Every structure is written in structure tokens, then in C-alpha cells.
Amino acid sequence: MSNVKEGDWVLLYYNERKNYVVRVEKGKTFHSTHGSIDLSSLIGVPYGSYVETNIGEKLLVTKTSFMERLEGLQRTTQVIYPKDLGYILLASGVGPGSVVVEAGTGTGFLTATLAWYVRPSGRVYTYEIRKDFYQQALKNFELLGVLPYITAKNRDIRDGIEEEDVDAVLLDLPSPWEIIHEAYAKLTHGGSLTVFVPTLTQVEKTLRSLRSSDFKLIEVSESIQRKYQVTPGELRPLTLGVMHTGYIIRARKP
Amino acid sequence: MSNVKEGDWVLLYYNERKNYVVRVEKGKTFHSTHGSIDLSSLIGVPYGSYVETNIGEKLLVTKTSFMERLEGLQRTTQVIYPKDLGYILLASGVGPGSVVVEAGTGTGFLTATLAWYVRPSGRVYTYEIRKDFYQQALKNFELLGVLPYITAKNRDIRDGIEEEDVDAVLLDLPSPWEIIHEAYAKLTHGGSLTVFVPTLTQVEKTLRSLRSSDFKLIEVSESIQRKYQVTPGELRPLTLGVMHTGYIIRARKP
Amino acid sequence: MSNVKEGDWVLLYYNERKNYVVRVEKGKTFHSTHGSIDLSSLIGVPYGSYVETNIGEKLLVTKTSFMERLEGLQRTTQVIYPKDLGYILLASGVGPGSVVVEAGTGTGFLTATLAWYVRPSGRVYTYEIRKDFYQQALKNFELLGVLPYITAKNRDIRDGIEEEDVDAVLLDLPSPWEIIHEAYAKLTHGGSLTVFVPTLTQVEKTLRSLRSSDFKLIEVSESIQRKYQVTPGELRPLTLGVMHTGYIIRARKP
């Protein structure tokens, strides 16, 4: 059984609805409706044990999954949801060892997920035009421990992709159609282009651009995920939820 | 630019709707409505070039993605679809280096996907009660090149999980509730259990079993994926499609 | 062009997002973030013209549809949404002239909708066990102008359906399976039973009860409705929405 170390991400579990992802840093305090805890005091505590807040509530100290750590980050932009991240990963063919170009970085959810899955020998090159996003993303990558697998650039991808023979190009930016021919040029044979856009107008423009290129095996999809109430005897989807995130367009350089 | 080698999986592309994933083996012939090709003749052909069938139709020789190779396998059982595989991967926290237990093997789609993503240092232990499925799956793993990362067992997982401190247990079998306590015992702290079942009756039974265990962070979800017609100017979801595959239940050992 | 009369329902339109359904009653005042209006002052105003609030904002006075009037009612219970009301209507076969039994009344959305469509020669008999709901529903029926087509009863339907040879029985209550045999007895040949329930556990119990009866042509369905952002050039489903309302079970007495 391992113990909490400084810099660890832990999940403080009160109940199925109330649980919190925090990073253990000296001098920081966790606050919630169940009371507060000096995060330094967690260092050395065995995972799976309980700690008490200043008002006597007990929280279970649990290891975090990669997705939970992502959720724990501060967001500067709209992020891509796990349901889409998972399919993007498979549709793009990105896996251990892949060399990937991605833009724009934004908060870095997609970048970090790609980095997590190209480990240990792959690499993600990510482009971000805005300096503030770029800087926050760098910080996020360090907090998540994926910085060793990422080259982050504060640069407009429309000025050109600097890498060659990349396995996959992923675009999550407003005008992906402007980069399609450049992506084609820099992809390896069999490489994939994956685009994520929220509106159908963007889908239509991207499709037109893809049709004027040599990309093949074009697929457009969206998914609606429903989460269920987990009370036995009252099984049903939750009433309210996310109805729409975006469309995933995938194509291949033959 | 690389050339086709014996044992490669290639995609023979006729058009967006007609394209075929085949494995290049000597002495085998590919047959389609566009004519046939002696697969031996593909060896040495550069990727990205065209070959001609016996009736003069041209097919583009393209590299395959991992998902396309999966689709090229012979199926002995119902398989899990990419939309679900992607989310299972993220929800389970499986990635490079993970040690994973999985049952039942079936055709091996889930096993192979897990193996592909735990590379190079992780390992997947997969249990299958039926000898014929086990043997076909072994063959599939070899064809896909993921056998080095898999320990396949022709064994009933209800007789016990032989591994200890595993990062994730994944169950795609008719009565997952029978294995929940054993899964809890063999998971590491913070490890995940992921269950895939097609019916709500199974969801309800699994939830009851989870509630009687110490598993926490229980989530039940399903996703509906729609693919779109990619003709610019006629953008719309395809009329017919897969309305339902199964429910994904995820829980964590705290 | 007609004018607003006392007792009319009108829609006060500010813009596509901000518009309000009110009933024109003497001595009442309409309040909104765009200012207030003495509702008496609307009497005699031509539909399609503008009125001004006390702070000088202009509101377009528009006729209401039946659905908008429903939306304008005070709700005492969870109500059934238009997407489900429409399908229930068609699946139950209820139309002009139908004789219908319904329970429980609740806020009266379903009752009022059925009454609206059985006009002028049909009739809806509705049962409600709670006196407060029954009284509020009666008031709602009067406000909507459908009271002449409804017989409302403050009575537990489990004590028996008092009508005979009815064309349709509709149940929106917690334990519909308790009324299935009684519904069968009081339906005419070819009559329909329609059940609306929010959980799958209820669906399963209702199905078991239906199977033990002589009902045939059993159908279970649900629908997910997505509304779209209507800004041209930014066509996309709205991000958040209603993921789940309930399941519609329909059966027929042969």
C-alpha cells in the first residue's frame, strides 16, 4: 500500500456525488462544504485511509485516474469531453510511439491525453496562437506529468507545420479548413487527420476542403452520451445533460 | 516511402464506400466485385500506389490503422465497437504500462485494443472459458502483432483471478456480478473495474453487486454514435444505424 | 385582424429568447426584466401590434398556440413534454371523438392535450388521488378552455375505472402495473393502453404485467429531442438539454 507524496493528485471522497480532485502542495488548503484540510497534512497518509476536516467530516483519500486529474485542471477554454477524447484516440490511430501534431492547445486536455497515450517513445507537437493559453497549458502539462512527451509552441499553425512524416494531425480550432492542405503535406503515408468542430457550418466547410484535397476515408460522426442514475431499483438516464459537444471528422492520407 | 511486406495489413481502396482490409499472405487471393488480385503480387509495391485487378479496376494500396486491422479480423462473437472501446479505455484509465485483467476474450477486439495501448511495458491477462474462442483469439492476436503483450488463458474467470495488484479489470461477459468481489480483491488501490453489458437487467444486477461491495465512484453510461453522410451540400446523419450496443459501468477501488 | 379580449392568453414577445405567455386578467400586472404592464391595458389591442412597458420597452402582442398556453400554466407536478405528448397521441390513437380514461391528472398537461384533440365530440375522464392536484388541475382546465371535454375525478383509479368501452387508457402514475387488468376489462376491442414511466425498473414491471394479460402489440420506446441554435452560419444543437423524460409503453386489446 502506497502513501501520498507531495505533488500527488488525490481524490477526496465524501460520497458518490461529492468528491474532489486536488493536487497535494505544501502551504495550500482544500476548502469544501464538508470543511477544510491543510493539504500538507495529507503527505505520508496511506491511500485508502480516511482524513478528517476541521469540522470533523471524514474524507477517503483515493488515487486519481488520468481523466480525474484532467478534470482537476483549471480551464481557460472550452475542453473536449472524455466521450470524444476516447473516440478521437481510436479514430486517429494515435497510440504508444505515435508522432502527433495538434492545434490549438487551449487548456491542453486533448494535448495531454494524446501525450499520455504516446508514452514513452512518441511525441506531441502542439501549436497555440495565444500566449496566455500557451503558458497556462505548459503549467497544466507539468502538473499532469506529461511535459516530457510534449513540445508546446506559441505559434500560429497557419504559418506552417514544422514537423515532417507525422502519424497524425489533430485540429481543434475555429477554421480547420485553412490547414488541411498543409496537414496533408506533413503527414506520413497512411497518416490520419482528425478535426473537432462544434458547428455544422464548420463541418460543411471542412468537408469541402477535404474533397478538394487527396484525403480519403472521410468519416464524420458525433456521439451523444447519457449517464445513468445508479440507484438500484430506479435505473434511468439523468434528466439533464450535455446534448452536444462537437463533430469528429476523420480522414486518411492514402 | 515504404513498400508492402508479407504479413502487412493493407487497405485496398476503390472509393469511399468500397474499400477492403486484407492481410498480405503468399498463395492467397483477394476477391471483390471489382475483380481479384493475387495477394503475393502486392509484396514490394509502394504504399500510396495503385494496383490493378484481373478485370482492370484500379485499387489504391493504403496503410491500415489499428482499428481497420481489427475490422479485418474474423469474428466469432459479438464485438465491442470503437465508440465504446475509446471511452472504455479512458474510463478504465488503461494506458502505456498498465497491468490489466480482462474476460471473456471472445473474438479479442477489447483484448487487442487494451494490448495496443498498454505497450510497450504493460500486459493484458485475458480469460476465456470456451476453447474455440480462445484458439481463434490467439490467432487474431498474432495477426495483429499484439501477442507479445497478452497472456491468454483458456480458463473460467469465476474460478479466480490469478494476478495481483492489477490496475484495471474489464468484464465483457454475461454475468459480471459474479466476479465483482474477486475483482475488488485483486485490484490495486485506485484500480478500476469496467463492465460492458447489453441489457438493463444486467446493469441493475451489476449495480446491486457493486453496492454490496466497497467499490466507489460508480458510473453508468451509454453512447449513441451517429455517422454523417459526407456529401457537401447534403449534410445529414445516415438514416439507418446502430441504435444500441451496450452500457458501460465503471467503478473504482478507493 | 382580431383584438385581445379579457381571458385571452397572449404571448408578449421581446426577442427570440425572451418572450412570455400570460393570461389577460383585469387587475393583474405582468412583470419582467423589460418592465411591467397592467394587463387590463391589453384588452382591445389588435394582435400583431406593439405595447410599451413602464420603462419604454416594446413587446409584440401575439396569439398563443395550445402548447404555449400549456407552458403558461402553474405546475404542481412533473409534466410530460411536447415531444412525448405528440407521440402518445398518435400511438394511443386518440383523436376527435375518442373516449379516453387517464390517470393521474397531476398538473393536467396530458389531460388537457387529450381533451384538446378529442374535441368536439370526445371526452376525457381523468382520475387524481390527491385533492390539491385535482383542484389545481380543474382550474387549469378552465383557464385553457378545455373543461367542457373533461370529467375530472378526485378518486384513486386503483379502486376501479367507472367507464366502459373506452377507446384508450393512459397512465402516468408510479405503479401502472396495478391497473393493467382493470384497463383491459374497460377497453373496447382494439382499444389502446399507453403508459408513461421515467424508470426502467417501472418499464420492466409494466412489461411483466402486460405479459400476464391478454394485451398484444406491445411497444416500448423513448425519444431524445435535440433543439438547435438557430443562428444561420452557426448551426448546431444546443449544448445542454433534456437527456431523458420517460419511456412510452403502448399495448392494444385485440
Added chain:
Amino acid sequence: MSNVKEGDWVLLYYNERKNYVVRVEKGKTFHSTHGSIDLSSLIGVPYGSYVETNIGEKLLVTKTSFMERLEGLQRTTQVIYPKDLGYILLASGVGPGSVVVEAGTGTGFLTATLAWYVRPSGRVYTYEIRKDFYQQALKNFELLGVLPYITAKNRDIRDGIEEEDVDAVLLDLPSPWEIIHEAYAKLTHGGSLTVFVPTLTQVEKTLRSLRSSDFKLIEVSESIQRKYQVTPGELRPLTLGVMHTGYIIRARKP
């Protein structure tokens, strides 16, 4: 208990999956995998009783609902599904007494449904440019018994709507945007326009046209309906189904 008459629509029920809607006409024979029956022989048979085919299989003779009779019609064009018909009815505000203009007639599913619900005092004026569709639709309306409530025209609606002060205009044709200004002119105050189109490109063009008109309260929606397997103990949505039919656009003349 009533008996089958000549001209009745009956449902011949073998089991939950195999049941057939036929119209009882002298000199016609019903054929199925369960054998054949001379339809004349059904005349006078009580509803709810069994008849025997020439190979000794028993079929239950059941009354039909309006939706089942629709399903029994011969289709000349793509038709609108019940899930959409129900919502169109409510969103358009069409009910007993409504005066409605509709185009194009096509097979007549929407026309007939509207006619069924405007009974007895309303009327549906339907326009169809193609003579063959118009003629088949007329026949369908007679078979369904809704002809008394319909004025069918073999005429291009783009040449103008001949009716005035109509309560609702409904368009199910390729270029609805061409008729939007004419629809506005002929609608009564508070009247509704409802458009059904399969592609998003059509939605976008219709929205642009609506924006350039004085229509208000614009709504775009789509619904995904899932039907469930009704075997108790194996509750689940059916695997394959209709993923997409079309988008419903609704607007109002204020």
C-alpha cells in the same frame, strides 16, 4: 362486440413480430408465410376472434389504429414517421377545426394525419406537383376515410397558395425556402409554419429565409426515437434502427 365489414382495415395478428395490416376487399387474398386467406371470408367475423389460413395457422382479427392503417398504405415517396408526425401536430398547433395548407402531398401520410386531427370541422388543402403522386394520394385518402376533410390539388405551391387566413402551413418538399414569404402572406395572425427537411443544408437555407421574413418564435429540433426489446429480463434498446429522419423547423406569424 362488432364484426368485420367490407372496406374495414384489420390487423391479422400471428405474434408480436408477425402481424399484418390489410383492407378487407372482396376478391382479394392475403398471403403470408403463415398461409393465405380469402379476404371476403373475413366479412362478418367478430373482432377479437381467430381465423385460420389455408395451412391451418391461426390469426387473431384485430381492429386497427389510424397509425396502423397509415402503415398499411402503399408508399410512393419517403414518408414522415409517427415520432415526427406527433411533434409536428403539437408544434404546428393543428387540431380539431384547423384550416391547414400542406405541400407536397407525396404518399399522403402527413396530409392524412392532419386531416384525421382537424376533423370534423377543419380542412386540409394539399398541393402536389406530380400527377402520379397526386392520384395515388387521392386513393390513399379514400381508403383511409379522410377524403371528406381534404382538398387535394395537382398544383405547384410555388405558383401561390390559394387559401387565405390559414391556421398552419406545413412544408415537406425539397426547397421550402421558396415558399416562406408566400406562407407568411396567407397565414392568419398567430398562425404557424412548419417545415420538415432531411438535410442540414436545407435547415440552413430555411433559417436564412425565415430570418429575412417577419416570422418569429423560430425553433429547430430533431428527435431520435429508440424502440426497446420487450422481453422481460432482457430489457434493452433494439440494436439497429432509424438514426435520422429529418429536422422540424417551426415559426410563427406574430
